[in-house]
Amino acid sequence: MERVIKVGVSNRHVHLTEETYRKLFGDQPLTKKYDLNQMGEFASEQVVTLKTEKGSIPEVRIVGPFRNYDQVEISKSDAKYLDLQPPVRRSGDLKSSASIQLTSEGGDVFLENACILANRHVHMNEEDAKKMGLEDDERVQIVVKGDKSCILDAYTKVSSNGFLELHLDTDDSNSLGLNNGDEVVMHYGDSVKRR
Numbered sequence: 001m002e003r004v005i006k007v008g009v010s011n012r013h014v015h016l017t018e019e020t021y022r023k024l025f026g027d028q029p030l031t032k033k034y035d036l037n038q039m040g041e042f043a044s045e046q047v048v049t050l051k052t053e054k055g056s057i058p059e060v061r062i063v064g065p066f067r068n069y070d071q072v073e074i075s076k077s078d079a080k081y082l083d084l085q086p087p088v089r090r091s092g093d094l095k096s097s098a099s100i101q102l103t104s105e106g107g108d109v110f111l112e113n114a115c116i117l118a119n120r121h122v123h124m125n126e127e128d129a130k131k132m133g134l135e136d137d138e139r140v141q142i143v144v145k146g147d148k149s150c151i152l153d154a155y156t157k158v159s160s161n162g163f164l165e166l167h168l169d170t171d172d173s174n175s176l177g178l179n180n181g182d183e184v185v186m187h188y189g190d191s192v193k194r195r
Contacts, residue, residue, distance in 0.1 A: 002185050003188070004183050004186075007179070007180065009167075010170075011061075011169075012060050012075060013073055014072050014102065015091075017066055017068060024108070025046060028106070031046065032044060033061075038123060038161055046061075046062045048062065048103060049103045050072065050082065050102060052083055054081075054083035056103075069114075071092070071094060074086065074115060075117065075169045077171055086116045091116075093116070094113050096113065097116050098114070099112045119155055120142070120152060121154055121156065123163055125160060125161070125163070126160060126162075128162070129156065132188055135156065136156055140153075140154055140155070140186050141192050143184060143185040145184075
């Protein structure tokens with residue numbers, strides 16, 4: 001089975017608990033810059049700098065609302081620049097991940113086991129998943145057409161606020177010539193097993 005879905009390019013970003021946010025910004029409220037496709041999530045006005053002994057990356061946006069864990073998502077290129085070795089993981093799987101320092105005009109925090117390279121994943125809500133016979137964290141395959149055509153593995157991310165789209169980091173999107181809103185074909189179910 002197959003379905004055409006859109007691409008969402010995910011730049012480096014940070015998810016924070018309210019406690020960690022307060023250490024960085026004090027009483028300053030977390031304010032929305034613009035909404036994201038995933039219902040209820042937004043890119044905030046607030047940004048931090050990622051720091052290691054080898055380098056720093058400024059202006060990294062915080063994605064709201066607050067979560068119950070701290071997570072920093074970067075690309076492999078970012079990791080090389082910062083001299084980090086974060087694992088490829090799904091969101092929230094932070095055991096034995098990389099540690100990193102965050103700084104802002106209001107403070108700094110060192111986060112242990114917080115930095116990952118996000119795996120390729122397809123967001124969807126429970127209704128979409130049910131219609132396609134899919135469950136959370138199920139492998140699907142993505143067919144990319146064009147000058148750099150290829151087939152990619154990705155994993156489903158089912159949630160109540162899920163908006164159907166493939167999330168790639170900037171390394172993947174740049175190497176494949178994909179941009180926000182481009183279309184790819186998701187193969188799932190029996191069509192994956194046959195490949």
